[in-house]
Amino acid sequence: MDRFERQLQFIIEVDKLKTVLRRTLLTDGSRRENSAEHSWHIALMAPLLAEYACEPVDVGRVMRMLLVHDIVEIDAGDTFAYDANGNADKEARERRAADRLYGLLPEDQARDLREAWQEFEAAESAEARFAHALDRLQPLLLNLHHQGGTWRTHGITREQVLERMRPIETTCPGLWSFVVSSINDVWAKGRVRTLDDLDAMGAPPAETTGTDRT
Amino acid sequence: MDRFERQLQFIIEVDKLKTVLRRTLLTDGSRRENSAEHSWHIALMAPLLAEYACEPVDVGRVMRMLLVHDIVEIDAGDTFAYDANGNADKEARERRAADRLYGLLPEDQARDLREAWQEFEAAESAEARFAHALDRLQPLLLNLHHQGGTWRTHGITREQVLERMRPIETTCPGLWSFVVSSINDVWAKGRVRTLDDLDAMGAPPAETTGTDRT
Numbered sequence: 328m329d330r331f332e333r334q335l336q337f338i339i340e341v342d343k344l345k346t347v348l349r350r351t352l353l354t355d356g357s358r359r360e361n362s363a364e365h366s367w368h369i370a371l372m373a374p375l376l377a378e379y380a381c382e383p384v385d386v387g388r389v390m391r392m393l394l395v396h397d398i399v400e401i402d403a404g405d406t407f408a409y410d411a412n413g414n415a416d417k418e419a420r421e422r423r424a425a426d427r428l429y430g431l432l433p434e435d436q437a438r439d440l441r442e443a444w445q446e447f448e449a450a451e452s453a454e455a456r457f458a459h460a461l462d463r464l465q466p467l468l469l470n471l472h473h474q475g476g477t478w479r480t481h482g483i484t485r486e487q488v489l490e491r492m493r494p495i496e497t498t499c500p501g502l503w504s505f506v507v508s509s510i511n512d513v514w515a516k517g518r519v520r521t522l523d524d525l526d527a528m529g530a531p532p533a534e535t536t537g538t539d540r541t
Numbered sequence: 542m543d544r545f546e547r548q549l550q551f552i553i554e555v556d557k558l559k560t561v562l563r564r565t566l567l568t569d570g571s572r573r574e575n576s577a578e579h580s581w582h583i584a585l586m587a588p589l590l591a592e593y594a595c596e597p598v599d600v601g602r603v604m605r606m607l608l609v610h611d612i613v614e615i616d617a618g619d620t621f622a623y624d625a626n627g628n629a630d631k632e633a634r635e636r637r638a639a640d641r642l643y644g645l646l647p648e649d650q651a652r653d654l655r656e657a658w659q660e661f662e663a664a665e666s667a668e669a670r671f672a673h674a675l676d677r678l679q680p681l682l683l684n685l686h687h688q689g690g691t692w693r694t695h696g697i698t699r700e701q702v703l704e705r706m707r708p709i710e711t712t713c714p715g716l717w718s719f720v721v722s723s724i725n726d727v728w729a730k731g732r733v734r735t736l737d738d739l740d741a742m743g744a745p746p747a748e749t750t751g752t753d754r755t
Contacts, residue, residue, distance in 0.1 A: 331719065334589050339682060341585065342568040345578045354556040364559045367581035371555065371608045375548050375650055387601030390608070394585045436589055465552075472553060505545065 330433045337431040343401045350477045351466045362397040362405060369393045369461045379499040382453040389454045395440050396447045399424035408491055460498040475513040485514045544647045551645040557615045564691045565680045576611040576619060583607045583675045593713040596667040603668045609654050610661045613638035622705055674712040689727040699728045
């Protein structure tokens with residue numbers, strides 16, 4: 328197979344990321360968000376919020392990392408952040424997914440994209456840590472928009488949410504007081520939606536391959 | 542309103558791009574593509590296909606341009622490429638949309654993003670012309686995957702599709718023979734789907750604000 332055919336095969340294959348559902352609802356509440364549009368949203372946020380990163384970041388690198396960071400979910404599914412069982416074998420599942428998916432590409436590009444994904448996962452570079460902060464902040468904003476969104480449906484505590492948001496504190500300390508006060512506000516007002524509320528608004532039920540990270 | 546609040550307001554507002562539908566179907570045929578996930582797809586294609594651009598391009602600039610290029614559709618809708626009436630006032634509608642949407646941001650960022658969008662629209666820089674080629678190629682690939690997809694449902698001729706794809710010829714001449722032979726192949730085999738086929742597979746009907754560019 329020639330180089331362009333391999334590139335096309337990968338481009339067509341990753342279309343499937345548009346069908347991997349997260350738990351987060353869109354702002355209009357009409358449906359659950361998928362991982363492709365989530366990736367678009369956080370990549371767009373990168374240049375807007377880079378000024379809050381406590382270390383200088385190469386925004387182009389951050390964007391590229393965010394565009395690929397969820398591709399393994401096509402095979403491995405999205406693993407619920409608070410699911411201990413799901414997270415136990417997450418690494419092995421995602422490694423197999425990366426082998427197959429990036430393996431569709433010509434070798435040099437497979438290596439480049441896989442390295443971007445591994446850099447994100449390792450969360451060691453300034454760019455990767457800022458990318459993680461955005462990956463936490465975006466669903467937080469959607470959940471805040473829905474007065475707590477789907478947190479309570481999964482019995483998540485305020486402390487678990489705060490712990491999940493820690494990368495924002497370490498990478499973008501200037502945003503931390505907003506994060507804490509917003510979360511406190513939701514819990515203080517008891518506004519976290521229940522499963523019944525979500526049923527009433529016609530939100531689709533949870534699926535095994537469609538779990539959310541926040 | 543402080544700077545961060547303006548940024549948040551914009552980030553929440555652009556979530557609506559996930560509900561702007563195009564005519565193109567996903568590869569699994571389950572539904573129409575939206576403009577947010579389309580933007581993710583072409584931004585991801587940029588680094589993979591930059592080697593076919595006939596002039597060197599700054600891939601980071603291309604990605605940033607592609608991430609914002611459809612945001613005006615939140616207010617202006619997506620205008621069908623072959624719709625002469627819709628295209629007559631497209632510019633004015635999109636300019637008003639840009640005023641409102643980018644106007645949500647702090648001034649410096651409003652200017653940056655608007656300039657990226659204007660650069661795309663002007664299609665003069667090497668980056669903008671390459672971005673246009675990707676914006677044509679991606680729905681072409683989806684339509685080819687569906688043996689012609691929604692072209693015939695709108696009575697589009699082979700010549701109109703070829704004309705629409707011209708930016709690929711001028712910007713990525715190495716890909717043009719693939720484009721021409723793929724389109725010829727679809728027409729030669731008479732495989733372009735009809736409206737009845739699409740109804741049978743449960744594709745949603747066309748909507749006034751959900752028209753496609755290809």
